[in-house]
Amino acid sequence: MARWKPGAKDRLQEAALTLFAANGFEQTTAAEIAQAVGLTERTFFRHFSDKREVLFYGQASFEQAFLDGMAAAPPQAPPWDLVARTLQGAATLFPKERREHSRVRQRVIDRNPALQEREAHKMSTLAVTLVDALHQRGIADPAASLAAESATTVFGIAFLQWISAGEERSMSTITADVLSELQSLTAGASPSGRVAKHP
Amino acid sequence: MARWKPGAKDRLQEAALTLFAANGFEQTTAAEIAQAVGLTERTFFRHFSDKREVLFYGQASFEQAFLDGMAAAPPQAPPWDLVARTLQGAATLFPKERREHSRVRQRVIDRNPALQEREAHKMSTLAVTLVDALHQRGIADPAASLAAESATTVFGIAFLQWISAGEERSMSTITADVLSELQSLTAGASPSGRVAKHP
């Protein structure tokens, strides 16, 4: 038996989500989270540079899924195709089994502005990563920036739909739908007669 | 003469920007900012709920300019027209005279992740405000969300261009350009032969 159980980071993350969901983010101290898994506050901050990060670590593999999707496109693919591919890559991160976990996590974030800030920042960090990848494919600005931001926008809207109550469709189905809605929107008219009709 | 000079909030903001630009955000304490204008740390936090907020207060009037632009559109205007109008409203906030101030502020933000988080959050707050306004015009989701996010995306990209070195065009010219680029992008091909050509 090892002196320390492995996976301290994952256990801290799990305990943190549970405590945040039960008692709220601000009401939970870093020391409490650490104690819950038999570690000290100091160790918590060794794994996570700040308290919020415990809910967001894993950004690298998150971004990689988007990049892998983009990489699956042919070299000369136009930007709009790359957006679609990128979203297909992202969808692989969200299989059915993760839906409930995602809902819990989102509920915690929704109740705390500091966590919303971090989430917004992680999305804009993702956009920067995607812009770089698009530049490397020879896409110039502002097309590259617009494509990258459109991808994160569509992803964000699709994700909220995916975790909404009663939603059954897969993430990849939803991202494709939202993406085509964006295309319709910019063409000057929404599909399904949605334009300017009062509800 | 009054015991307290009026406009303490504005004076704190001005002093904060100067100190942040000179010494960096983290190296500047709230107490230093307060002292610089003859107040105490406690008073600083009475005006600003947290240290970052000193660079972001004024969000309400910022958002109002977007809403005013949207309000100038006819009642049955399609979402895409509303995006364009919203951006025209936003552009009124950025006359030539503000360009240099915006550059200084942005340089401070660019050098600090915590400030980038706040900025990202303020943009997503703006998007929520715009979604509400679109809903009130009878635009349904996901069109409303996509239109709101597209507006903030175009604004953000246009703003960075507006403050870039050597840029002379007005904000409203740039937002219009970026918006039409987005339209071209979603149509499947970028203008000016930019697609998939290596630089």
Added chain:
DNA sequence: GTCTATAGTGCGATAGAC
């Protein structure tokens, strides 16, 4: 692992404006 600075909060006191 310990020590410390800073952010940020709560509450009571004070000093004018009205």
Added chain:
DNA sequence: GTCTATCGCACTATAGAC
């Protein structure tokens, strides 16, 4: 007298330095 801006002090948690 009321109202509001400020101050002063005690306090906790975060986060980084040593």
